[in-house]
Amino acid sequence: MSNISVNKLERGMIIDSDIFSKRGSLLLYKGFKIENPDLVSIVLRRNGINSVMIKDDETQVSSAVKESDRISQKILQEVAAFKEEFNKIVEDLEEDIENFTQTKDISKIRELDRGVELAKESESSVLTIFQLVEKIKNDGSNKYSDILQVSLISYSIGKWIDLDDAQLKELSEASMLSSIFALSDVDYENIHEIKGADTVSKAVLQSAITSRERNDGSGPMGLTNEQIPIYAKIIAISEIFYALTTNNEFYERMSVFDALKIMQSEYMSLLDTRILYIFLHKVANKYIGSTVRLSDGTSGVIVFVPENEVVLPFIKTGEGQIINLQSSQYKNNKIIEIL
Template sequence: MDKNVKELNVNELLPGMILAREIRKNGVKLLDKDVILNSKFIEKIKKVDYLLQVLVYDNEDEDKQIHDFIVKSIKKLNEKEKVFGEISNKLDNICKEIEVNSKISMTELRNVQKNLLEESKDYSSTMRSIINGRDVDEYIYRHSINVGILSNMLGKWIGLSVKDLNLLTYAGILHDIGKIRIDSKILNKKSKLTSEEFRIIKTHSVIGYEIVKHIPYMDENVSMGVLMHHERCDGSGYPLKLKDEKIHTFGKIIAIADEFDAMTSNRVYKKKQSPFKVLEIMQEEALSKLDFKFWSIFLNGMVNCYIGEMVKLNTGDVAKVVRMDINDISRPLLLVKDDFIDLKERKDIFIEDLI
């Protein structure tokens, strides 16, 4: 056996370990080589065969593992960025057609949605792409693509039907389409908006509703999601100041996806924040403004995505996320080389970003 590899019983596995060989059972592949184990993967293996012996990389080869993982992650990220960039450009062209002819190509829009859903099946690389830092001028259309993906993810976790998932994804993609009728000087303003400029910005959800409502054969639920994505459960949102059950389900879902992507992206007036910090901030807001049931599902889904992932720390170190506490999202238990670090006890260390 390779000296950089060790064989462990499935009960000895820990989140953060990296598979040195694919796992198969009765000819069926369970997990690929080089997968970073999280608690969900470990439980999956145990259910199949609790006596299974698994090959993982030895910690002595940690530096090489990290280097190889980063190289592979960057390659995957670049591939995803290229694909999602192309989808964003297609959405850009659709919006330009609306500006010129006040018409929308349902065929082109359907292709955007289809491509988006196909390319976002791999949650891990998709999430890295969503929170990846990019130029501010890429924000508007890429944000719409990201919100479509995140809304679809949350809709799946909630258990929506296939039909509703498709409609929800359309609503996510089109949620900000009303901004094509807002002066770009206001949209791209770096300084604080005046009260009048903010009033104008807030009209985008009604403008978007009117645009989507007139798309031939488009389901009404899509336009309602576009209209209500800035409503908040305590009545503090806009444009109708609706509360709780009066807000359309799509509006509640898109509200969560919209906030998460906006806060993890570079914008003209604000730099992106760590996705862990964003979840922590949104957790506080969820108590009154966001639908708490949907938020809880989103939070647990994101936690499952992040456990076992590698992150960059402010110290310059690379670490693996071993365990997360939903009551203290930004301070998980980490594995740094062969040492465990609990960020709850190390206030001087924080996560800057996913790798």
């Protein structure tokens, strides 16, 4: 491999190591083939990067292709394993929720901690939790699988704001319980009637009860800002994001990036600003490498997410064309589906 100045990049060169911005966002992944050297050079220079490592010869290119094939096969296996475990949990969860609905006894819910277990198991996967959840959505969701998916998203946000393992477990349980309460029509004004409350921590119970609260006081209890537990604030972001990106009775599913745009423009005063900001910038980068379909019918892979406009990533088509959704040329084009 060779260390090449970004000013001397040429079409066909292959990046030999992941390249990150100063803030830790992935700019170019190892194995990325340069199709538009001028664009790549601009992106790198903007981030203070003056040189990059490039593969030297055809042997290395062939090796990169083989590695790509190996990773593709690994992804298929991991997705299949994830779906199998996910469906097992949902099957048990459905039975638990039916028991809870009849008894209003939290101790009857055996699966509260299965969300965090699945999330931990998925951390070593090639795909991110968000990408894995997207695979589940594409197969079709129901009210029981929705509960587990929101819990997985909540876990990811908790990791991003540096919650420890004990807190992540509580967060995942609170997320599951919040959704179960909503599905079972629990009356929060008579929450004292709920049995088995001593089987979860006070933080879990309070967060499950207050996850519909909003920072401006517009929630059902009128709580504001610091009155809302941190787990509840995270769950609120997860639930809204999931609702926007899933078909439901109120509106059709929108793309992840349209949902991020809505959250950026309409929810800043309703949700915790610090956590929402971290979420918006982190989640967009979790879809780098995902195949997407654009509104004009073009398909391609997300290869770069600009820090200044996370809802408008760069797309690489199968023909090697780079589509910059920020440019005037593509202002009427947008991502409509993640495949």
